Amino acid sequence: MQSSKAPGADLSSLKTFYVQKLPADGRGIEKLIVARLDMMGFTASSGEAEAPSAKVDAIVTYQDKWMWDITMYMIKLDVQIRDGTTGLALANGESMRPSLQRKSPEGMVEEVMGNIFKK
Amino acid sequence: MVATPDIGAVQKSASGLGIQVTGGQQTSSVGASQISNEDFGRALELSIGKAGLFAMVGQSNGARYQLNAYISRVSQPLVGFSMTVTLEVSYMLIDNQIHKTVWQKAITSEHTASPGEAFAGVTRLRLATEGAAQQNIGFLLRELSHLKLE
Numbered sequence: 460m461q462s463s464k465a466p467g468a469d470l471s472s473l474k475t476f477y478v479q480k481l482p483a484d485g486r487g488i489e490k491l492i493v494a495r496l497d498m499m500g501f502t503a504s505s506g507e508a509e510a511p512s513a514k515v516d517a518i519v520t521y522q523d524k525w526m527w528d529i530t531m532y533m534i535k536l537d538v539q540i541r542d543g544t545t546g547l548a549l550a551n552g553e554s555m556r557p558s559l560q561r562k563s564p565e566g567m568v569e570e571v572m573g574n575i576f577k578k
Numbered sequence: 579m580v581a582t583p584d585i586g587a588v589q590k591s592a593s594g595l596g597i598q599v600t601g602g603q604q605t606s607s608v609g610a611s612q613i614s615n616e617d618f619g620r621a622l623e624l625s626i627g628k629a630g631l632f633a634m635v636g637q638s639n640g641a642r643y644q645l646n647a648y649i650s651r652v653s654q655p656l657v658g659f660s661m662t663v664t665l666e667v668s669y670m671l672i673d674n675q676i677h678k679t680v681w682q683k684a685i686t687s688e689h690t691a692s693p694g695e696a697f698a699g700v701t702r703l704r705l706a707t708e709g710a711a712q713q714n715i716g717f718l719l720r721e722l723s724h725l726k727l728e
Contacts, residue, residue, distance in 0.1 A: 548648060
């Protein structure tokens with residue numbers, strides 16, 4: 460599990476988020492990320508458009524990878540937090556879990572988002 | 579990873595450039611090839627130096643300009659015959675004299691290594707990763723070459 464921030468990035472000032480749905484995602488991962496952000500006290504929405512209809516502090520993008528081992532499981536999740544105006548990445552986080560260490564998609568989202576926003 | 583694209587006539591700055599890279603990862607002995615801050619920084623230094631865009635490159639202390647490169651996404655396949663790696667780097671050029679960001683952009687690049695390039699998948703992945711980094715720096719050079727800097 461890894462996370463990093465861009466030099467000078469201040470995540471504490473971010474309050475509103477828009478999660479851009481990955482076109483290839485058919486599992487609703489963007490909704491899990493929105494739910495996690497809501498639980499963390501932020502205001503979040505999601506959609507298929509690249510940019511939200513209203514201005515937000517940050518845009519969230521993600522890439523999920525899945526593997527099959529008896530059942531399908533999420534092996535990797537990458538999340539980027541981007542500036543709501545410029546689109547430049549402010550921070551990113553990733554989690555990679557082989558089959559024997561697998562977690563639910565909710566658990567992977569919680570892990571990655573928690574690591575990105577940890578103080 | 580050193581890039582030497584044909585960027586045509588360039589705007590050359592008489593000032594120095596310092597480079598800082600963050601967000602990279604070291605390659606472990608058992609993991610997939612990664613891009614480290616040190617390797618990418620060195621490639622940037624050599625590429626920008628060869629392009630002749632700045633009077634001096636690499637020395638952060640006292641340099642007029644500072645280039646911050648944040649490696650925000652390295653997307654690598656888990657398996658495959660042809661391996662395609664996508665790399666996104668957020669660049670920010672800061673003028674240290676006026677303490678302002680004079681240019682910033684997120685650059686995404688992609689490179690595919692085919693089975694003909696290497697038999698071993700780990701080698702194809704490394705080639706694809708290095709190719710994506712080289713292409714990313716090439717795009718950066720084209721952007722920097724059009725900037726009017728002092």
